[in-house]
Amino acid sequence: MKISVLLSNGTPSLSFEVFPPKTSDSFESVKSSVSEIAKLRPSFMSVTYGAGGGTSEFTLKIAERIKNEYHVPTLAHLTCVSSNTETVENKIKDFHAAGIENILALRGDIPADKLNDDRSKWDFVHASQLIDVIKNSGYDFCIGAACYPEVHPESRNKAEDIRYLKQKADLGCEFFTTQMFFDNNLLYNFLYRIREAGITVPVIAGIMPITNANQVSRAIKLSGSFMPQRFINLVDKYGDNPSAMMQAGIIYATDQIIDLYANGITHVHVYSMNKPEVAKKIKDNLSEIVK
Numbered sequence: 053m054k055i056s057v058l059l060s061n062g063t064p065s066l067s068f069e070v071f072p073p074k075t076s077d078s079f080e081s082v083k084s085s086v087s088e089i090a091k092l093r094p095s096f097m098s099v100t101y102g103a104g105g106g107t108s109e110f111t112l113k114i115a116e117r118i119k120n121e122y123h124v125p126t127l128a129h130l131t132c133v134s135s136n137t138e139t140v141e142n143k144i145k146d147f148h149a150a151g152i153e154n155i156l157a158l159r160g161d162i163p164a165d166k167l168n169d170d171r172s173k174w175d176f177v178h179a180s181q182l183i184d185v186i187k188n189s190g191y192d193f194c195i196g197a198a199c200y201p202e203v204h205p206e207s208r209n210k211a212e213d214i215r216y217l218k219q220k221a222d223l224g225c226e227f228f229t230t231q232m233f234f235d236n237n238l239l240y241n242f243l244y245r246i247r248e249a250g251i252t253v254p255v256i257a258g259i260m261p262i263t264n265a266n267q268v269s270r271a272i273k274l275s276g277s278f279m280p281q282r283f284i285n286l287v288d289k290y291g292d293n294p295s296a297m298m299q300a301g302i303i304y305a306t307d308q309i310i311d312l313y314a315n316g317i318t319h320v321h322v323y324s325m326n327k328p329e330v331a332k333k334i335k336d337n338l339s340e341i342v343k
């Protein structure tokens with residue numbers, strides 16, 4: 053099923069993200085986590101893509117399995133920054149051949165050793181170019197892209213970031229999924245700004261349940277997200293107690309999700325990171341809210 057269709061039916065959606073194995077040795081354990089998450093019957097599942105190409109072949113294998121064996125709508129991520137046009141076109145062809153209908157078109161993070169390269173020589177510098185290639189591939193994919201309520205770290209300012217976001221929508225992107233955020237007011241403010249800028253496509257709110265203290269610094273480093281004092285207090289109190297931290301992190305994420313639904317956000321995507329126990333607890337917490 054196309055994500056655009058799913059998002060248009062007006063009922064609350066709850067989806068989960070998984071990442072593919074880095075090597076074939078861990079394929080079985082990832083497969084087992086993915087299958088447990090699929091049993092929760094999420095609205096859809098997304099599969100990340102290694103920016104350096106490390107896990108790219110497994111993205112397709114896992115996505116194919118989710119769609120064809122577990123019969124859950126599937127969103128396969130695809131990055132372009134380390135690729136050339138031919139490689140990307142072949143990937144798109146492979147996705148189509150595997151029956152994948154939805155692609156999250158991403159630039160990917162620029163590898164450290166390429167930061168000073170002459171970018172005019174690259175086939176892809178921005179996700180918008182990838183959207184254009186997918187749109188003109190001759191296949192009828194539903195295309196999504198990333199957005200950043202707290203602004204992308206490379207952007208000069210919010211206005212510029214939103215201008216380029218509009219470019220992605222104008223090129224044919226049918227929905228956006230947000231970077232993780234821990235204060236819902238940041239999303240509400242962002243939505244106000246993008247709607248004012250004429251971006252009308254649905255936005256899926258990305259929620260990361262923080263279930264251990266180590267994740268906090270990783271999450272901040274990765275996303276630059278603002279951590280509200282309420283959340284910092286919780287990590288200070290329970291960070292050294294793994295089971296208490298897991299419970300508190302799941303409740304914090306659930307609370308964020310309920311507030312989002314209560315304020316008219318219909319679509320929530322949980323960065324469940326191959327942890328079926330976390331996905332299940334969140335789903336159970338919302339059992340009367342998302343049927």
Ligand code: FAD
Nearest residue numbers: 100101103129158159160161178179198204207213216231
């Ligand atoms: P872009 O849209 O290209 O934006 C990057 C920067 O360039 C922004 O500052 C933007 O304002 C600016 N920009 C955009 N277009 C233009 C233009 N035409 N001219 C000038 N400037 C422009 N990474 C992975 O490696 N694998 C994944 O699976 C993955 N999944 C993700 C899922 C989500 C929901 C999110 C939010 C991020 C994900 N990432 C993933 C990380 C993502 O690749 C990085 O955040 C990356 O730095 C930017 O990707 P983008 O697609 O947003 O890039």
